[in-house]
Amino acid sequence: MDTNAVLYQDLEKILVTREEIAKSVKELGQKLTEKFRGESPVFICILKGASVFFTDLIREIDVPLTTDFMVVSSYGSSTKTTGVVKIVKDLDKPVVGKHVVLVEDIVDSGMTLSYLKKVFANREAASVSIVTLLDKPARRRVELNVDYSCFNIPDAFVVGYGLDYDEKYRNLPDIGVLHPRIYEN
C-alpha cells in the first residue's frame, strides 16, 4: 500500500515499517522453532488484533503446531481499557497437557493477558507462553511476564498490522501512531 493512501492520512507518523515487522517476525519464528523443537504446541490467536501478526508468525515456525482462536473483549471503541476482560468466543479444543502459546497484538495495561494466563493455568495447560507483537511497558497496571515481544513502543495509541481504532485501520501494512484528532472530541 502506498504511504500516501487514504488510511495514512489519519496517522501522525509511522512507528514501525512493514520491513522492520517482517524481519522481527522472522527472527521470532526462529526462536520459537528452537524453543518448541520436538513438541506440538497450540498457538492461540487472540482475535481480532493479533490476526495479521499470527498468520505471518506461524509460517515462520518449523514445528508441528496447531492453532486455535479466541475472542476477548477489554476495549470498546475508546482508546482506554475498561479493566473488564470477557471471553466472547472460546477455543474449539481443550488444552489439558498442551504447551499453550498466547499470541497478542499488544500488551498495554497487561490485564487481558494476566487474566488469560490464569484461565489457562486453571485449564491445566502444560505451560503458557506469552508472545506479543508490541509492548507498552510504561502503561502496565499489573505484573506480567512477557516471554517474547517484537517491539517496545512508547505510550501512544497505535494502529495497523491488525491493530484497530473503532475496528478500522487493521489493514494498514505498517504500524503508525493515530493522529489524536481522530479520537479527540
Ligand code: IMP
Ligand atoms: P491490556 O489488557 O490493557 O493489556 O490491553 C490489550 C488490548 O488492548 C490489546 O489486545 C488491544 O486490543 C488493545 N490496545 C491497547 N493499546 C492499543 C493501541 O495502542 N492500539 C490499538 N489497540 C490497543
Ligand code: MG
Ligand atoms: Mg483491539
